[in-house]
Amino acid sequence: MANLILSVDDSATMRRMVGRVVATLGFELLEASDGLEALELLARHGPDVALVVLDVNMPRMDGEEALQAIKADPRLAGIPVMMLTTESERSRVLGFIQKGAANYLMKPFTPEDLSTKIAGCLGDLF
Numbered sequence: 661m662a663n664l665i666l667s668v669d670d671s672a673t674m675r676r677m678v679g680r681v682v683a684t685l686g687f688e689l690l691e692a693s694d695g696l697e698a699l700e701l702l703a704r705h706g707p708d709v710a711l712v713v714l715d716v717n718m719p720r721m722d723g724e725e726a727l728q729a730i731k732a733d734p735r736l737a738g739i740p741v742m743m744l745t746t747e748s749e750r751s752r753v754l755g756f757i758q759k760g761a762a763n764y765l766m767k768p769f770t771p772e773d774l775s776t777k778i779a780g781c782l783g784d785l786f
Contacts, residue, residue: 662710695721731760
């Protein structure tokens, strides 16, 4: 069973917050600071990753580009991706869903909000 959750965010503080929630749910955390680093980790750990929690606005490779790369790779396409975003424009959020995101969460959020969204993405793993 996949037991890792990959948190991808250029903010170490945000990754720590995600990590605390992930630990309470009984999963281990992998961390990446941008989309390129996330793809490198997924190349090594893909089968063990249950979920990717992906920030939208990051340097080098943003969340939207990383989402597209994950969904285009047959080895990774089945991993659910949840977007974290400050984007409030409905069409932008719908675009993430259309490109394969399983869900999204608007920043700022509470640990409870994040826990609920993660549980929803993982469904049968709980």
